[in-house]
Structures are given as structure tokens and as C-alpha cells.
Amino acid sequence: MFEKVVLPDEKSGFFPSRSPLFEQVKASIIKKIQQGVWHHDDVLPNEIELAKIAIR
Numbered sequence: 001m002f003e004k005v006v007l008p009d010e011k012s013g014f015f016p017s018r019s020p021l022f023e024q025v026k027a028s029i030i031k032k033i034q035q036g037v038w039h040h041d042d043v044l045p046n047e048i049e050l051a052k053i054a055i056r
Contacts, residue, residue, distance in 0.1 A: 025050050 028050070032038045044050065 021051060025053075028053050 029038075029044070032053075038044065045053065
């Protein structure tokens with residue numbers, strides 16, 4: 001009668017993060033600095049680009 005519904009887990013990227021976008025952006029910035037992707041004298045992307053990077 002009912003079909004079994006299989007939902008993808010959060011790791012698959014299907015569900016949005018439960019943390020606020022500003023927290024995701026902050027974590028992404030910190031991660032990129034720690035990884036050496038961005039340096040102290042680099043110009044950071046604008047707000048829209050930072051948001052896109054954070055949700056990838």
C-alpha cells in the first residue's frame with residue numbers, strides 16, 4: 001500500500017546544513033586560511049561568492 005521512502009543522508013549534500021549561513025561562511029573562511037588557500041594579504045571574495053563557497 002505504501003512505498004518505502006528512502007531519504008538521502010545529510011552527508012550526501014541533499015539536505016541543507018542546520019547551521020546558519022553566517023556560521024557556514026565563517027567556518028569556510030577559517031578552513032581556507034588554515035589550508036593556506038587564502039593568505040593575510042589576499043582580497044576575499046564578495047559576500048555572494050563567500051556564501052556560494054560555504055554551501056558547496
